Amino acid sequence: MKSKIWLSSPHMSGREIEFVKEAFDANWVAPLGPNVDGFERDLCDYTGAKNAAALSSGTAAIHLAMILSDVGPGDFVICQSFTFSATANPIVYQGATPVFVDSEPETWNMDPALLEEAILKIRQRADKQGEIKTIVPVHLYGMPAKMNEILAIGERHGIPVIEDAAEALGSKYTGRPAGTFGKFSALSFNGNKIITTSGGGALLSDDEEMIRKARFLSTQARDNAPHYQHSHIGYNYRMSNIVAGIGRGQIQVLDERVKRRREINQWYRELLKDMPGVSFQTAPSDKHFSNHWLTAIVIDPETAGTDRETLRLALAEENIEARPLWKPMHLQPVFEKAPRFVNGVSESLFDNGLCLPSGSNLTDEELARIESVLTSLLPGSIEKR
Ligand SMILES: *Cc1c(COP(=O)(O)O)cnc(C)c1O
Numbered sequence: 142m143k144s145k146i147w148l149s150s151p152h153m154s155g156r157e158i159e160f161v162k163e164a165f166d167a168n169w170v171a172p173l174g175p176n177v178d179g180f181e182r183d184l185c186d187y188t189g190a191k192n193a194a195a196l197s198s199g200t201a202a203i204h205l206a207m208i209l210s211d212v213g214p215g216d217f218v219i220c221q222s223f224t225f226s227a228t229a230n231p232i233v234y235q236g237a238t239p240v241f242v243d244s245e246p247e248t249w250n251m252d253p254a255l256l257e258e259a260i261l262k263i264r265q266r267a268d269k270q271g272e273i274k275t276i277v278p279v280h281l282y283g284m285p286a287k288m289n290e291i292l293a294i295g296e297r298h299g300i301p302v303i304e305d306a307a308e309a310l311g312s313k314y315t316g317r318p319a320g321t322f323g324k325f326s327a328l329s330f331n332g333n334k335i336i337t338t339s340g341g342g343a344l345l346s347d348d349e350e351m352i353r354k355a356r357f358l359s360t361q362a363r364d365n366a367p368h369y370q371h372s373h374i375g376y377n378y379r380m381s382n383i384v385a386g387i388g389r390g391q392i393q394v395l396d397e398r399v400k401r402r403r404e405i406n407q408w409y410r411e412l413l414k415d416m417p418g419v420s421f422q423t424a425p426s427d428k429h430f431s432n433h434w435l436t437a438i439v440i441d442p443e444t445a446g447t448d449r450e451t452l453r454l455a456l457a458e459e460n461i462e463a464r465p466l467w468k469p470m471h472l473q474p475v476f477e478k479a480p481r482f483v484n485g486v487s488e489s490l491f492d493n494g495l496c497l498p499s500g501s502n503l504t505d506e507e508l509a510r511i512e513s514v515l516t517s518l519l520p521g522s523i524e525k526r
Contacts, residue, residue, distance in 0.1 A: 195380035242255050248286055248425060260298050440495065
């Protein structure tokens with residue numbers, strides 16, 4: 142069996158171990174310590190966010206953002222449907238109702254026109270106890286959503302935005318780093334993300350008081366007393382000092398990782414450029430700068446001479462991981478009853494889209510293996526060569 146080629150695997154620089162070793166040497170093996178403080182500073186320096194709380198996961202960051210946005214039973218949260226379930230689950234943790242909004246075809250992210258329609262319709266039908274508390278757009282596969290439009294709609298209707306930037310660290314929109322657009326922004330350092338701490342996340346905000354509260358809630362909400370005393374329900378969501386050490390090493394090479402992911406995206410584009418029926422998730426203008434965390438293509442079965450599943454299985458046969466685009470939340474059995482505002486865009490992307498191996502540590506030999514499968518199935522790509 143040939144060695145496995147992953148969609149996106151951890152890519153260590155070697156510097157991580159020094160920070161981890163420092164933590165061991167000082168016996169800072171706890172969910173606090175100098176690496177946690179240092180990593181939070183690094184995240185602020187990198188993104189320009191004013192405050193950061195390092196947490197155990199991106200999901201925890203989104204959950205705390207929901208709590209701090211006062212999302213509760215009976216409330217509504219408007220959420221991009223085309224995303225990973227971790228964007229939507231915390232809405233339900235809070236007893237609120239997710240309202241799923243479909244994507245526009247350019248960036249594949251939240252459609253501003255449908256967002257506005259959702260706000261107007263939900264406000265008409267919401268009973269007295271229910272309010273739309275927040276809007277959650279996502280930068281899928283690193284491609285920034287149309288944030289100017291989304292933020293303007295939020296502002297016009299008095300609804301703050303939680304930005305799910307879990308896949309988009311290193312991306313920019315209008316020159317401004319992803320992670321700085323929301324009242325709250327969430328990052329993830331899960332094993333498959335552009336940089337990883339093995340597992341982890343962060344909540345960013347310009348509101349210092351809110352980040353202070355996030356740190357408080359994430360460490361069991363302990364009141365200031367010599368004994369354990371609590372006036373709030375707390376969570377065990379803080380990042381550990383060991384894990385933060387990995388993050389400190391990783392963030393030093395983040396720009397290199399972005400550069401390499403973008404090169405790989407470009408490599409796929411060159412390889413498939415004359416292939417009829419294959420298109421890429423593509424920035425609609427230079428306002429959108431994607432880290433290209435994952436290269437995502439869409440295969441039109443009418444013109445490509447093959448289809449997504451055939452291609453995926455041919456790659457799998459060679460022990461190469463590729464994955465269909467994320468299944469929209471409004472099509473998930475668990476969200477069957479959730480209100481939705483859909484236009485068919487994410488459903489069609491899900492039917493025909495494929496994420497290709499995109500790791501910054503892919504070797505030339507691995508790329509050659511991927512190339513040979515793609516060119517054997519997609520005849521147009523051979524002719525060009
Ligand atoms: C990975 C991811 C998350 C969750 O992050 P975890 O750190 O895995 O909890 C949330 N949203 C999106 C879009 C993601 O891709």
